[in-house]
Amino acid sequence: MSINIKFPKIYWSVSAGLILSGIICMTAGGVRAESDRKKNLTRQEEVFEDISKFDISLAEGTISLEKDPEIKECKVEITSISDTVQLQSQDGILQIRDKRKQVVQFMYFGFLHPVSTEIKITVPEQEYQQATIKINTGDCSVSGLEIEELWMDSDIGNCTVTDCEIQKFNLETSTGDIELKRCEIQSHFTLDSDVGKVRAEDLSCAGETAIKLGTGDCQIENTTFSGAVQAENDVGSVNLRNITLDGSLQLDTGTGDVSVSVNGREEDFALNCSSDIGSVTVNQQKTGNIRNSISSTDQKKKLSITTDVGDIDLYFLGN
Numbered sequence: 001m002s003i004n005i006k007f008p009k010i011y012w013s014v015s016a017g018l019i020l021s022g023i024i025c026m027t028a029g030g031v032r033a034e035s036d037r038k039k040n041l042t043r044q045e046e047v048f049e050d051i052s053k054f055d056i057s058l059a060e061g062t063i064s065l066e067k068d069p070e071i072k073e074c075k076v077e078i079t080s081i082s083d084t085v086q087l088q089s090q091d092g093i094l095q096i097r098d099k100r101k102q103v104v105q106f107m108y109f110g111f112l113h114p115v116s117t118e119i120k121i122t123v124p125e126q127e128y129q130q131a132t133i134k135i136n137t138g139d140c141s142v143s144g145l146e147i148e149e150l151w152m153d154s155d156i157g158n159c160t161v162t163d164c165e166i167q168k169f170n171l172e173t174s175t176g177d178i179e180l181k182r183c184e185i186q187s188h189f190t191l192d193s194d195v196g197k198v199r200a201e202d203l204s205c206a207g208e209t210a211i212k213l214g215t216g217d218c219q220i221e222n223t224t225f226s227g228a229v230q231a232e233n234d235v236g237s238v239n240l241r242n243i244t245l246d247g248s249l250q251l252d253t254g255t256g257d258v259s260v261s262v263n264g265r266e267e268d269f270a271l272n273c274s275s276d277i278g279s280v281t282v283n284q285q286k287t288g289n290i291r292n293s294i295s296s297t298d299q300k301k302k303l304s305i306t307t308d309v310g311d312i313d314l315y316f317l318g319n
Contacts, residue, residue, distance in 0.1 A: 044078040044087070051123065052092040054131040059098040060138050061117030067144030069125040080117040094121070139176075158196075177216075185209075205229075217256075225249070237310075242317065245269075248302040258307055261315040271314075272304040278311040 051074040056063060061080070068075075074094060078085050086097040096119060116138075128147040133140055140152060141160040148167040152159055155174045162181040169185050171178065172192045180200040187207040191198070194214040203223040211218070211231040218233055224244040231238070231249075237256040243249075244263045251258065257278075262269075266283065273280050280287050305312050 041079055041081060044076075044080070044085070046076050046087060048074040048076065048089045048094055050092055051089065051094045052129045053094070054121070054128070054133070055093055055095045056119065056121075056132065057097050057134045058117060058119065058138065059100045059136050061098075061119065061135070062138050063133055063135055063140040064120045065131060065133070065140075065142045065145065066120075066122055067125055068122045071122060071124050073124065075122045077120040077122075078118070085117060085119070245301060245303070248304075250302075250304045251306070253307040253310060255309045256307070257310045257313070258305055259313045260305065261317055262303070263317045263319070264301075265318060266316045269301050269303040269316075272302070273306070273312050273314060275307045275310060275312050277309045278307060280312045280314070282314045283316060 054065065056065075076087060076094070076096075078087065078096075084099050086095075086099060088095050098117065123145070125144075126146070128145060130149040130151075131142070131145070131147055132151045133142070134153045135157060136155045138154075138157045139159070140154060140157065141162075142150065142152070142164060143160075143162045144164065146165040150161075150164070150166050150169050150171075152161075152171045154172070154176055157173075157176045158179070159171060159173055159176065160179045161169075161171070161183055162179075163183070165184045166186065168187045168189075169183075170188075170190045172190075173194065173196060175195045176193075177197045178191065178193060178199070180203060182202045184204045185206065189205050189207065189209045191209075191211045193212070193216060196216045198211075198213065198216065198218040198220075200219070200223065201221040203220070204226075205224065206226045208227045209225055209229045209231075211229075213231075213233040213236065215235045216233075217236045217239070218231075219239040219241070220243065221241040223240075223242075224246070226246040228247045229245070229249045229251075232252045233256060234254040235256060236253075238251065238253055238258045238260075240251075240260045240262070242261055242263070249262075251260070271282075273282070303314075305314065
């Protein structure tokens with residue numbers, strides 16, 4: 001037996017009125033909170049000498065670390081809520097700390113306004129020892145640095161690194177996109193991303209490279225790997241264009257198509273390509289779901305590509 005309940009028209013009118021009132025209150029509260037936020041923002045600017053290391057930790061906001069060949073000292077510009085950022089320099093280490101344990105956010109209809117902090121660090125042209133950047137929510141970028149060690153860790157936000165010379169590079173993100181351009185990495189390179197797209201171009205990686213992706217597409221172009229490369233992606237496509245391999249490449253994916261174009265001839269590599277559900281194509285010729293080859297003039301140049309679900313397209317560009 002079914003029971004039909006009919007609500008009077010006044011019920012719907014009252015409900016609609018309450019919802020509209022809530023939206024208006026949220027909007028008004030958000031606008032006021034944003035106005036108060038802007039009034040409480042302060043700008044801090046300081047200059048430091050003989051800086052060789054950076055230790056930066058931020059709860060929410062943006063971080064920019066870039067080179068300016070025209071300056072002679074390290075310049076720090078911080079825009080934040082009053083007394084939320086601690087800045088100090090000792091023994092050549094520039095340390096920036098966010099005093100907030102958590103970020104309070106004001107939300108109103110259609111918008112989300114965090115209490116934002118902006119940190120811009122401009123440095124002269126020289127070789128630096130180390131930079132450690134930790135950010136919970138927000139974007140961070142590094143540009144133009146020559147540095148021995150670069151460590152970047154982001155929970156939510158995008159990371160960008162351009163025009164850098166790095167000895168050892170470690171980049172970890174939980175949720176956010178990664179963009180790398182025109183970088184020379186002379187030793188170990190580790191990239192670990194849970195959710196987000198990865199785009200890299202014009203890289204030179206001299207040491208071992210380890211790439212681990214959870215969910216997201218990966219595209220790497222015009223890049224030379226001199227050491228061994230081990231890459232994996234659980235969900236998402238992988239596109240490697242115009243890649244030069246002096247060592248081995250092992251690429252494993254769960255779900256997603258794989259496309260690789262590599263400099264050299266097929267006979268220069270020991271191949272191991274297979275797809276559980278999908279096809280394998282080498283130089284525009286389909287070979288079923290497996291392509292193996294043990295012939296190689298240089299046994300260290302091994303090329304292994306496997307995927308659970310997806311097609312593999314491998315193309316050799318010649319010498």
